[in-house]
Amino acid sequence: METIRLAIQAKGRLNEESIALLADAGISIEESKRKLLAKSGDFPIEVLYLRDDDIPQAVSMGVADIGIVGLNEVAEKPYEVDVVHKLGFGGCRLSLAVPKAEQYDSPKWFDGKRIATSYPKILERYFKENGISAEIHEIAGSVEVAPLVGMADAIFDIVSSGGTLVKNGLVEVVKVMDSEAVLIANKQMSAEKKKIVDQILFRFSAVERSKGMKYVLMNLPCDKVDEAVKILPGMKSPTILALAQEGWCSLHVVIRDSELWEKIEGLKAIGAEDILVLSLEKMIL
Ligand code: ATP
Ligand code: MG
Numbered sequence: 338m339e340t341i342r343l344a345i346q347a348k349g350r351l352n353e354e355s356i357a358l359l360a361d362a363g364i365s366i367e368e369s370k371r372k373l374l375a376k377s378g379d380f381p382i383e384v385l386y387l388r389d390d391d392i393p394q395a396v397s398m399g400v401a402d403i404g405i406v407g408l409n410e411v412a413e414k415p416y417e418v419d420v421v422h423k424l425g426f427g428g429c430r431l432s433l434a435v436p437k438a439e440q441y442d443s444p445k446w447f448d449g450k451r452i453a454t455s456y457p458k459i460l461e462r463y464f465k466e467n468g469i470s471a472e473i474h475e476i477a478g479s480v481e482v483a484p485l486v487g488m489a490d491a492i493f494d495i496v497s498s499g500g501t502l503v504k505n506g507l508v509e510v511v512k513v514m515d516s517e518a519v520l521i522a523n524k525q526m527s528a529e530k531k532k533i534v535d536q537i538l539f540r541f542s543a544v545e546r547s548k549g550m551k552y553v554l555m556n557l558p559c560d561k562v563d564e565a566v567k568i569l570p571g572m573k574s575p576t577i578l579a580l581a582q583e584g585w586c587s588l589h590v591v592i593r594d595s596e597l598w599e600k601i602e603g604l605k606a607i608g609a610e611d612i613l614v615l616s617l618e619k620m621i622l
Pocket of ligand 1: 346347348349350351387388389390406407408409410427428429495496497498516517518
């Protein structure tokens with residue numbers, strides 16, 4: 338049987354969530370971070386642990402068939418890969434930021450300025466598209482201190498909460514791209530391997546769909562069922578079961594977390610009782 342090789346970050350911000358996503362999808366990886374390559378006991382997959390910078394190249398060369406990496410790394414590196422699926426974690430953006438004392442008015446401000454970044458290619462493309470000519474200085478880390486020490490006039494870097502910028506006296510002025518972890522794939526994969534990728538994607542989707550959803554059960558006078566269904570519009574129609582006690586029904590429904598309390602209050606108001614809220618592990622449609 339064919340085995341697929343998946344590259345994930347060996348350590349860093351994407352490592353734990355990559356492994357957790359695999360586990361939720363029923364793919365457990367042998368615990369040994371010291372090894373470069375680990376197998377799964379329950380799925381035809383091998384996991385290759387790499388620096389995130391090396392994942393696009395490994396997948397493009399076919400050293401790994403698929404990989405989990407930030408979209409920012411895919412955009413920065415010159416390697417051709419397919420971006421197969423967004424994974425919903427590792428969210429961040431790549432932004433230009435200037436010292437807060439600067440009189441910044443428009444992107445034209447960057448003309449003739451020195452910008453420090455670890456993402457020179459993405460920045461070069463942005464400047465080109467916007468007719469800006471600035472000096473791009475590539476540095477590997479601690480980009481945010483470059484203006485403080487006089488190495489640059491501004492920076493282009495990863496931002497998530499913005500706390501690091503504030504600490505260093507910088508203000509975000511242009512968001513150039515949004516990023517999150519994505520599943521990437523080699524462009525020339527055998528049909529057999531593609532099938533395994535589809536299987537993985539099917540499982541990832543079931544996990545994703547269940548995120549932010551709750552399974553809710555309650556008892557309700559049967560003559561209130563129509564009203565209950567009206568409170569739950571947009572959802573799949575609820576399951577109604579008769580209870581042993583005459584005139585009472587049990588109603589089962591999946592509710593989005595963000596609407597949970599509002600819906601429950603509405604249901605209580607029409608006489609729902611014994612409401613149970615359960616976590617949902619997977620949703621397979
Ligand atoms: P490696 O040792 O694998 O090269 P790294 O230091 O380059 O790791 P991390 O800091 O672990 O990378 O970040 C990995 C990815 O996490 C980033 O490329 C980005 O896609 C995502 N990310 C999400 N939020 C942030 C953030 N606040 N800062 C940096 N990266 C973030
Ligand atoms: Mg890196």
